[in-house]
Amino acid sequence: MKTAKTLMLLGLFAVSPLSQAASGIAFIHGTGHQTDALNDYWTSEFVNSVRQGLPNSANYTVINCDFDQYMWDEAAAGCLATQLGSFIDSKNITDLVLLTHSNGGNVVRWVLSNPTWDARYPKVIKATSRVIALAPSSAGTPLADAVTEGNIFETTLGWILGYGSNAVKQQQVSWMAYYNANWLNGTAGRPSLGKPFEAVVGSDVDSAFWDSDSYCGGYQYQVALETTQNWLDDCSDGFLECSSQSAAGSVWFKDKQKTWGSEPLSHQQSRRACFGLDVFIRNRI
Numbered sequence: 188m189k190t191a192k193t194l195m196l197l198g199l200f201a202v203s204p205l206s207q208a209a210s211g212i213a214f215i216h217g218t219g220h221q222t223d224a225l226n227d228y229w230t231s232e233f234v235n236s237v238r239q240g241l242p243n244s245a246n247y248t249v250i251n252c253d254f255d256q257y258m259w260d261e262a263a264a265g266c267l268a269t270q271l272g273s274f275i276d277s278k279n280i281t282d283l284v285l286l287t288h289s290n291g292g293n294v295v296r297w298v299l300s301n302p303t304w305d306a307r308y309p310k311v312i313k314a315t316s317r318v319i320a321l322a323p324s325s326a327g328t329p330l331a332d333a334v335t336e337g338n339i340f341e342t343t344l345g346w347i348l349g350y351g352s353n354a355v356k357q358q359q360v361s362w363m364a365y366y367n368a369n370w371l372n373g374t375a376g377r378p379s380l381g382k383p384f385e386a387v388v389g390s391d392v393d394s395a396f397w398d399s400d401s402y403c404g405g406y407q408y409q410v411a412l413e414t415t416q417n418w419l420d421d422c423s424d425g426f427l428e429c430s431s432q433s434a435a436g437s438v439w440f441k442d443k444q445k446t447w448g449s450e451p452l453s454h455q456q457s458r459r460a461c462f463g464l465d466v467f468i469r470n471r472i
Contacts, residue, residue, distance in 0.1 A: 190235025208281040211246035211472055212238060213271055217289030217324075217458075218354045220253040228288075233460045237286070240469035248274040254290055258297040258366075259304070263354075266309035267294055275314045283314040284472050288458045289427070292323030292384075293363075293371070296435060297380055299380045300372040317383045318436070319468060322457040325374065325386075325435035327363030328427050330415055331355050363431075366385035373435040387464070388425030390443060392416050392450035400450050403461040412453045426454035439471075 206299035214237075216228045225234060229249065238247040252266035274280060287295050295318055298308050334355050356362065373380040393401050394409040401409050412425025429441070442452040446462035458465065 188258065197403060208284040209243065209246055209279050210241055210428050211274065211278055211280040211447060211456065212241060212284045213274065213284055213290055214249045214287055215249060215267065215287040215291040215295060217291045218254050218256050221251045225249045225293055229458055233458065233465050236460055236465040237468050240472040246278050246280065254294060255354050257353045257357055257419060258294045263294050265305065268311055271311045272307055275310060280314050282316045285315055285318045286468065287318060287323065288321045289454065290324050290358060291321040296371045296380065299382060300370065315382050317385065319435060320384060320386045320436065322389050322424055322427055322432050322454055323386055323435060324358050324427050324431055326431035327358045328431060329358040329360060329418060330426060331358035332360060335359060342400050380436065382383065385439035386432055386436055387430040387439055387457060388429050388441040388452060389443055389452040389457050390422050390429055392425040392453040393451060404456040404459040408455040412455060424452060424454040424457065
């Protein structure tokens with residue numbers, strides 16, 4: 188009788204929700220102070236499509252933090268760690284995919300690279316299985332230098348950069364070179380991040396008004412990014428050069444290698460359901 192009761196208790200524990208590991212995904216925005224990133228940064232179309240790749244599509248969270256600050260700031264990495272920690276605890280997440288865009292990849296790299304900086308970081312690191320970094324600004328951008336110097340890029344790229352915030356200063360090329368050499372892992376000559384960091388690289392911008400593909404993500408943004416692309420390498424998404432996007436971790440793919448119709452992904456389109464991007468990520472997770 189005692190043995191039977193013991194087996195029954197073991198059976199109850201075996202099916203208890205608290206004992207069941209779960210997979211989840213976090214959508215981590217780029218530069219900017221977000222309070223409604225689902226609608227203002229990603230769109231429901233993109234998020235709802237991607238999360239269908241999870242065993243339980245309800246296991247997702249959309250981060251809202253102040254990424255206008257330096258990556259290590261309490262309002263940036265501290266906020267990220269708090270929100271991810273709450274998500275991990277509430278859903279018992281043990282297999283967490285971090286989907287980042289642009290400067291969000293730097294904030295995540297800060298957490299992964301500095302586990303003893305903050306007591307909240309180890310929980311996030313332990314649960315994280317992979318980072319999918321969409322157009323990460325891993326080596327900065329010359330446009331951040333231009334904005335910091337206060338020239339025409341302030342008005343042209345204010346919608347994405349934020350007019351000389353600390354996060355913009357951080358993404359200056361020389362500043363990111365310093366951080367990569369001293370504080371961040373995952374780049375050449377530095378220790379590994381310990382987790383896969385897979386970059387999706389955008390290589391060009393299309394803004395022809397007669398081409399319907401130019402309207403995915405908002406035609407006005409394509410025009411702005413086409414303009415700023417003139418100050419970047421031939422291979423760029425209008426905000427970041429391909430070399431910067433490829434600087435940390437490994438490259439999962441360069442846009443035209445996978446996108447429907449071999450279309451390029453501008454910096455704006457790499458956070459939208461453009462040319463199958465959402466489907467590729469959905470299948471990846």
